[in-house]
Amino acid sequence: MEPSVVLAKLPKLLDLNADNITENVHLINSKNPDVRSKYIMERLVHHLHEFARDTRLSTDEWMAGIQFLTETGKICDDERQEMVLLSDTLGLSLLVDSIDHPKPDGSTEGTVLGPFHTHNLPEKANGDKIMHNDPDGTPVLVVCTVKDVNEQPIKGVRIEIWETDSTGSYDVQRTDHSVPDGRCFMISDHNGAFWFKGVVPVSYPIPHDGPVGKMLKMLSRHPWRPAHLHFILSRPGYDRLITALYLKGDTYETSDAVFGVKSSLLIDLSQADESLAKKYDVKVGTKVIKYDFVLVSEQESLELRAKNSKEALELLGHKVKIINGLPVPDID
Ligand SMILES: [Fe+2]
Known part of the structure; x- marks a missing residue:
């Protein structure tokens, strides 16, 4: 629409009020030639304005919100992403993943990425250790397969893995951190299999010394996440799967601070018997996690x-x- 046409339709600028401001903003934004971003902005303005009307938002409250978002942005750096944490703790991250990556029955469900994913990952081979700087960690053997919905193995899948050490810290949170640890990427073999040695994950609090922590405190919420291992599985032709496996029975299983737990992603810890120990070169009795991931084709998704x-x-x-x-x- 031509600017002159839009301007001709606007209410008189002196007459803007709670009843006509929304229509005015929609009209002046309607010049956007990109139909998708125009739609998103129209809906964003609609819901923002309705939020203010619904709550009869005060100027002080509006300014407190602006200040909160400003502080949330300011605390972000290359290794701390408070904005993602805010999205996670408000349930938005889980919601967007559910909408954008729907999973048909029989395929592995996705969950939140979380704020500790990095792109600096060493490649590991099947059977390698992924955690080196954690002498107190309880060793765990993780044995997985990747298949399609027809139960056919998928080789060549890139799998990113990251986990906390036994104190509940990711490498990027540790002061002695200099190289990636407890994180790697691997490639599934011709049977769609991959396996590695890590440590048993433990529950941990999300960073709560910043704006998001203050918000949780105001809401009388705890900052804890149940113990989990993160995974991203990707291969051209398949919908990228961002997910995690959660240890069944964790204290925080039903009150995850970032809403990531799904019952299909709960796993039991077992122990290696003699044959498994021999096959994977671990001690008998070593803790074991087994899981079969099922990917959906990009087209189906x-x-x-x-x-x-x-x-x-x-x-x-x-x-x-x-x-x-x-x-x-x-x-x-
Ligand atoms: Fe995590």
Whole structure:
């Protein structure tokens, strides 16, 4: 739409008030030629304004929110991502992953990435140790496969893995940290298998000495996460799977500070018997985690996401079409 046309439709600037400000902002934003970002901004403004109307937001409260977001941004650096933590603790990260990476029955569910993923990862071979600087850690053998929904093994999958040490700290949180530890990437073999030696993960508090910690305290919430191991599985042609495995029975299993636990991702610790110990070169009695990951094809995931989007938005009364896999208003 031409700027002159938009301007002609605007209410008089002197007359803006709680009743017509939203329409005014929608109109002045409507010049955006990108249909998806135009739709996102229209909905963002709608919900932000409704939030202020719903709560009868005071100026002091609005400023407190601005200050909180400013502090949250300021504390971020290359290794601390407080914004992701905020998203995680408000349940937004889990929500976005569920919408963007729907998983059909029989495939492995995704969960939150968390704030401690890094791109600086050493490659490890099957059977390698991934944790070196943790003498008090309880050794664990992790034995996994990667298959498709038809139970066919997938070779050549890149698997990123990261975990805490036995004190509940990731390498990037430790003052003696100089090289990556407790994290790596591996490639699944021709049987879709991968295995490594780590330490039994423990529950740990998310960083709570910053703005997010203050928010949790205000909400009378604890900052703890149940013990888990993180994984990202990716291979061209398959929907990238960001997930984690959680030790069943953890104290925080049902109150994870970042809402990541799903029952399909709960695992039991077993122990290596003689044959397993011999096969994987560990001591008899070593703790063992076994899990079979199931990946969905990229195409199936895209189709499911488009179907879910149309159904969900039609239920809300929005007529949409799917462009580049994402919904936009169907106004043509
Ligand atoms: Fe974690």
